[in-house]
Amino acid sequence: xxxxxxxxxxxxxxxxxxxxxxxxxxxxxxxxxxxxxxxxxxxxxxxxxxxxxxxxxxxxxxxxxxxxxxxxxxxxxxxxxxxxxxxxxxxxxxxxxxxxxxxxxxxxxxxxxxxxxxxxxxxxxxxxxxxxxxxxxxxxxxxxxxxxxxxxxxxxxxxxxxxxxxxxxxxxxxxxxxxxxxxx
Numbered sequence: 001x002x003x004x005x006x007x008x009x010x011x012x013x014x015x016x017x018x019x020x021x022x023x024x025x026x027x028x029x030x031x032x033x034x035x036x037x038x039x040x041x042x043x044x045x046x047x048x049x050x051x052x053x054x055x056x057x058x059x060x061x062x063x064x065x066x067x068x069x070x071x072x073x074x075x076x077x078x079x080x081x082x083x084x085x086x087x088x089x090x091x092x093x094x095x096x097x098x099x100x101x102x103x104x105x106x107x108x109x110x111x112x113x114x115x116x117x118x119x120x121x122x123x124x125x126x127x128x129x130x131x132x133x134x135x136x137x138x139x140x141x142x143x144x145x146x147x148x149x150x151x152x153x154x155x156x157x158x159x160x161x162x163x164x165x166x167x168x169x170x171x172x173x174x175x176x177x178x179x180x181x182x183x184x
Contacts, residue, residue, distance in 0.1 A: 006039045006066065013040050013069050016076050018047045026054040026126075042068015046076055048083040055083065055094070057123040060140070062116075062161075074105055075119055075160075091123050091136035092170035099138075099160045108162035118161020124183070131177045136170045143184040144175070 023030060026047045034043065042061035049055065057079060061071030078101040079094075088094050102108075102118055120139035127133070135142045137155020144151045156170050177183075 003039075009066070009069060010036075010040050013072060016073065017044060022047055025049065026056060038065035040065060040069035042071055044072040044076060046079050048079070050083060050089060052127060052129055053089065054126045054128060055091075055123070056126070057121055058140070059119050059121040061119040071117065071119060074102065075121075078102065078105075089125070090172055091125050091134045092172040094123060094125075095121065095136050095138055095160060095170040099166065102161050103166065106161065108166075110162055110164075110166060114162060116159075116162055118159045118163075120155075120159055122155060126177075131179075133175045133177055133183070135173045135175060138170065142173075144177075145182040145184070146178060146180070 018026075023032075026049065032045060034041070034045070036043070042063045042065075044059050044061070046057045046059070047055065059072070059075055061068045061075060063071060075098070078098055081101070082088060082094055082097050086097060088097055098121070099118075106115065106117055108114060122135070122137045122140040122142050124142065125134040135153055137153070138158060138160045140155045142153040142155070144153070153173050153175065158165050158168065158170075
């Protein structure tokens, strides 16, 4: 019965991920490698659009299985809320707002012995017309492969969630893209 319930939970978790149609609106050519360690996962991908900007995130939440799946549900719901209700149009601002929402949800105040649950994330905002990309990361990098050469853009060394620098903003990195660039 428990396994049946977890398998059903996988259907719900998968239903909140972006659809193929949504991803095709955001990206011309892409792949997704999503191999949960357990039936449900603490990893998720997300995408949305504001005006002419495509926003894409890849996230690793604390926990595996059911605990990670709870965090993915919260993360996706919060990113959807930020996209629709906030007027934030920079990658670092989205991460900072996501951090505040996660800390509030988990009642994190920075007290001794408090659980440090949260997520690591790479988030980009892509302007398709200007071929510009904005990146912010919480413990996760961005990789760009251009003409056979790999460039690594490091994220900030702090998570989404409580951290000793929880009031410090994330860093935006602006990148001019060229035709043929591959982004990971």
